Amino acid sequence: MNRSGFWGEVKKNRALLLMLTPAVLFFLLFAYVPMAGIVLAFKQYNHTGGIFGSPWNGLDNFKFFFESGNAWLVTRNTVLYNIAFIVVNNVLQITVAILLFEVAGKWFRKIAQTVMFLPYFISWVVVGAIAYNLFNFDVGTINSILTTFGMEPIDIYNTPGYWPVILVLVAAWKSLGYGSVMYLAAITSIDTEMYEAAEIDGANIFQRIWKITIPNLIPTIIILVLLAIGNIFRGDFGMFYNMVGNNGLLFSATDVIDTFVFRTLISSNDIGMSAAAGFYQSILGFATILIANYAVRKYDKDHALF
Amino acid sequence: MKTKKSAALALTTVLAMSTFLAACGGNNNAAEQNNTSSETTTNQAAEGTTNAGGVDTSKEVKIKMLLVGGKPADYDQVFGELNKLVKAKINATVEAEFLDWADWNQKYPLKFAANEDFDIAYTANWAFYNDQALKGGFLELTDDMLKTYMPKTWEAMPTVSWGQAKVNGKLFMVPNNNIEVTDKTVLIREDLRKKYNLEPVTSPETYAAYLKAVAANEKGINAFGAKPADGWKWHELDQILLEQQNDWNLVDYNIPLAYKLDDATGKVFNVYDTPEFTSLITYYKDLSDSSAWSRNVVSNKNDVWQDIKAGKTASYAQNLGTVAANLTEARRDGVSFELAIADLTPDKKKISAISTQNGLAIHASSKNVERSLMLIDLLQNDKEIHDLTMYGIAGTHYNAEGDDKFSAGPSAANYTGFSNWGWNSTLNRTDVSYPAEAQSIFDAWVGKVYHFPLETFVFDDSKVKNEVANIGNVMLRYAIPLEYGLVKDLAKGQADLNAQLKSAGIEKVQTELQSQIDAFLAAQK
Numbered sequence: 001m002n003r004s005g006f007w008g009e010v011k012k013n014r015a016l017l018l019m020l021t022p023a024v025l026f027f028l029l030f031a032y033v034p035m036a037g038i039v040l041a042f043k044q045y046n047h048t049g050g051i052f053g054s055p056w057n058g059l060d061n062f063k064f065f066f067e068s069g070n071a072w073l074v075t076r077n078t079v080l081y082n083i084a085f086i087v088v089n090n091v092l093q094i095t096v097a098i099l100l101f102e103v104a105g106k107w108f109r110k111i112a113q114t115v116m117f118l119p120y121f122i123s124w125v126v127v128g129a130i131a132y133n134l135f136n137f138d139v140g141t142i143n144s145i146l147t148t149f150g151m152e153p154i155d156i157y158n159t160p161g162y163w164p165v166i167l168v169l170v171a172a173w174k175s176l177g178y179g180s181v182m183y184l185a186a187i188t189s190i191d192t193e194m195y196e197a198a199e200i201d202g203a204n205i206f207q208r209i210w211k212i213t214i215p216n217l218i219p220t221i222i223i224l225v226l227l228a229i230g231n232i233f234r235g236d237f238g239m240f241y242n243m244v245g246n247n248g249l250l251f252s253a254t255d256v257i258d259t260f261v262f263r264t265l266i267s268s269n270d271i272g273m274s275a276a277a278g279f280y281q282s283i284l285g286f287a288t289i290l291i292a293n294y295a296v297r298k299y300d301k302d303h304a305l306f
Numbered sequence: 307m308k309t310k311k312s313a314a315l316a317l318t319t320v321l322a323m324s325t326f327l328a329a330c331g332g333n334n335n336a337a338e339q340n341n342t343s344s345e346t347t348t349n350q351a352a353e354g355t356t357n358a359g360g361v362d363t364s365k366e367v368k369i370k371m372l373l374v375g376g377k378p379a380d381y382d383q384v385f386g387e388l389n390k391l392v393k394a395k396i397n398a399t400v401e402a403e404f405l406d407w408a409d410w411n412q413k414y415p416l417k418f419a420a421n422e423d424f425d426i427a428y429t430a431n432w433a434f435y436n437d438q439a440l441k442g443g444f445l446e447l448t449d450d451m452l453k454t455y456m457p458k459t460w461e462a463m464p465t466v467s468w469g470q471a472k473v474n475g476k477l478f479m480v481p482n483n484n485i486e487v488t489d490k491t492v493l494i495r496e497d498l499r500k501k502y503n504l505e506p507v508t509s510p511e512t513y514a515a516y517l518k519a520v521a522a523n524e525k526g527i528n529a530f531g532a533k534p535a536d537g538w539k540w541h542e543l544d545q546i547l548l549e550q551q552n553d554w555n556l557v558d559y560n561i562p563l564a565y566k567l568d569d570a571t572g573k574v575f576n577v578y579d580t581p582e583f584t585s586l587i588t589y590y591k592d593l594s595d596s597s598a599w600s601r602n603v604v605s606n607k608n609d610v611w612q613d614i615k616a617g618k619t620a621s622y623a624q625n626l627g628t629v630a631a632n633l634t635e636a637r638r639d640g641v642s643f644e645l646a647i648a649d650l651t652p653d654k655k656k657i658s659a660i661s662t663q664n665g666l667a668i669h670a671s672s673k674n675v676e677r678s679l680m681l682i683d684l685l686q687n688d689k690e691i692h693d694l695t696m697y698g699i700a701g702t703h704y705n706a707e708g709d710d711k712f713s714a715g716p717s718a719a720n721y722t723g724f725s726n727w728g729w730n731s732t733l734n735r736t737d738v739s740y741p742a743e744a745q746s747i748f749d750a751w752v753g754k755v756y757h758f759p760l761e762t763f764v765f766d767d768s769k770v771k772n773e774v775a776n777i778g779n780v781m782l783r784y785a786i787p788l789e790y791g792l793v794k795d796l797a798k799g800q801a802d803l804n805a806q807l808k809s810a811g812i813e814k815v816q817t818e819l820q821s822q823i824d825a826f827l828a829a830q831k
Binding site for chain 1: 418421434437438440441442537601602604605607670772773775784786787792806809810811
């Protein structure tokens with residue numbers, strides 16, 4: 001009996017395929033099926049016509065974004081913030097993962113991990129409120145401390161300059177625990193024989209990290225960075241909106257595409273225009289990930305995503 | 307060795323994917339909603355069977371209402387009673403869905419976009435009326451339908467109220483039937499005013515003196531409280547100090563274009579480009595420099611009235627009805643200080659709310675149009691049902707005081723806080739504990755109500771929506787900080803604001819608006 005056909009393959013890998021099914025279904029339902037909704041970006045939406053029956057209006061929906069004079073600013077902010085997040089978060093996460101791996105005490109490792117993981121579960125709304133209580137001019141913690149020591153209070157909510165630093169730090173704080181677990185898992189699966197051999201050959205701890213741990217982490221790093229790059233044109237709305245809100249003074253330094261679109265369209269409620277903005281982000285993100293993947297392929301075929 | 311590597315890769319991929327999925331979970335609401343909002347907008351209700359004589363109510367139906375505001379705690383009790391009455395009268399039951407104040411303005415349009423199953427929706431000129439009417443979310447109501455299914459309302463409603471509710475000549479709403487003045491007042495701490503021996507607050511100048519005295523002498527009290535962070539594009543005193551003070555009327559709060567109330571030609575102008583605005587920002591800057599409001603007012607996340615009640619803030623601006631309710635609440639809860647309502651522009655022209663300030667509309671895809679209209683008729687003009695739905699159960703939520711007054715009952719707090727104003731009518735009772743000072747301000751206002759040709763004009767921004775969207779953004783970004791005194795150089799700030807507005811396309815909007823106004827005025831002659 002011939003078992004090597006398509007169904008044979010299915011049968012052979014049924015356990016793996018079964019595990020894959022939820023993810024495939026998820027993307028089919030929530031990413032591929034709704035993709036037809038992209039037509040909205042080119043339509044003048046009304047309830048009577050619905051998604052497919054509404055009249056076409058060409059590229060009109062894209063105009064608001066590019067005519068606003070803010071397209072460049074918010075696109076630039078989005079990309080720069082995401083680059084900063086990718087670099088800072090990954091460097092910190094890798095460092096922490098290596099430290100946790102090298103630290104001996106099991107208890108210390110568990111507690112440290114738990115403490116670092118906690119912020120991941122705090123909602124951005126709550127983080128926004130915490131930030132307000134830290135940074136607020138009159139009664140904020142930072143200013144209270146400064147004035148106690150006889151220093152001038154600082155006006156954080158009216159000074160754009162502080163915000164790139166604040167946002168990068170907050171993003172790092174929030175994602176540190178989760179990200180380091182991923183790297184820690186990758187480190188734990190590195191063959192311990194290599195470390196033993198290195199030790200016998202007289203390698204010190206830094207050499208072990210530099211010559212064994214890091215090179216073995218490269219594939220993981222590349223996958224995570226590539227996935228992040230695909231979203232480089234999407235700002236984390238929850239974060240920016242809850243940290244900055246509608247504070248116009250800070251927009252020059254903090255406005256990203258998502259907050260800009262939300263703020264601009266919340267009153268006019270035009271689904272077509274929002275769809276156009278989303279489409280713009282998707283196209284740019286798609287192009288970026290193709291280029292990044294191509295670059296990785298050039299460098300080393302095995303490490304590319306596809 | 308090889309297997310180890312791929313196992314590690316698989317593990318990381320799974321972990322990475324789960325973050326990815328988690329992230330998607332948040333972002334997919336929009337997609338999901340687009341998906342369900344599909345083509346089912348069949349308009350079978352449009353040609354409602356308008357057979358004159360008696361209406362066939364033999365089949366029992368359930369009418370679903372969409373209201374805004376939090377669900378009252380005693381909803382089941384009150385609506386249980388209501389259902390008995392409605393069942394007997396029109397063989398129907400009512401079920402209401404409540405959109406909480408916190409996010410109603412995001413959820414409301416989604417209910418229509420997703421074409422959910424409901425029959426009646428609360429709407430108002432500030433609650434998507436024009437927007438949904440133009441997008442086809444509401445069913446058009448004809449005179450025949452009104453006469454047939456809501457005879458009492460047809461009888462009681464002044465013709466002008468129906469006229470005010472029309473969008474491009476078509477009616478989509480049963481407006482409320484109630485006189486309301488939209489002017490704003492400020493709430494102040496009367497005890498602090500007396501403590502510092504200040505003149506009574508009746509003008510912008512005396513108000514500034516009050517704010518400065520509080521700011522300078524009361525440590526720990528914020529003189530003026532506002533919450534600009536929720537997307538309102540103006541200083542919270544602008545309606546008083548810019549509009550009322552100058553007898554202007556802003557056409558739409560999303561764009562800075564206004565006309566003078568007494569200008570028969572209805573010429574619109576950019577309010578940011580006027581000497582009045584220049585002097586107003588100087589007034590605001592002076593207050594801001596005297597610490598009349600917090601330096602981080604634009605990021606304020608607190609509820610201003612709660613701050614006032616807690617003694618942390620000494621003033622804010624609101625509608626007369628709201629500050630009157632605040633006074634009642636403060637007196638009921640026995641706060642330790644004295645509050646007062648101050649009208650900063652007592653001698654100016656007053657504008658009465660047009661009928662679309664509150665109302666109910668029929669969802670375009672409703673299957674129970676006739677019974678829904680009959681229900682609205684009962685809500686608005688049936689004494690028993692009106693009392694029940696407005697004030698709750700007699701003896702529990704309110705006590706009837708004569709025919710047109712009421713006092714709060716023992717559990718008044720369990721039936722309040724949502725948009726039952728949608729069916730305000732001449733049957734409304736007044737609260738006996740309504741503050742006398744608010745009543746006397748209102749009585750004085752009613753005599754000064756000014757009617758003008760453009761009162762019912764509504765701007766249709768569909769041709770310039772790109773520009774309107776961008777102008778709103780400029781207002782948030784440049785006007786708000788300028789008005790709250792956070793920009794050092796006022797002249798430069800104002801010039802920047804106007805330059806930005808110009809590049810956002812204000813001139814195009816102005817031209818479009820002017821031509822609509824001209825056409826509107828010409829049609830009235």
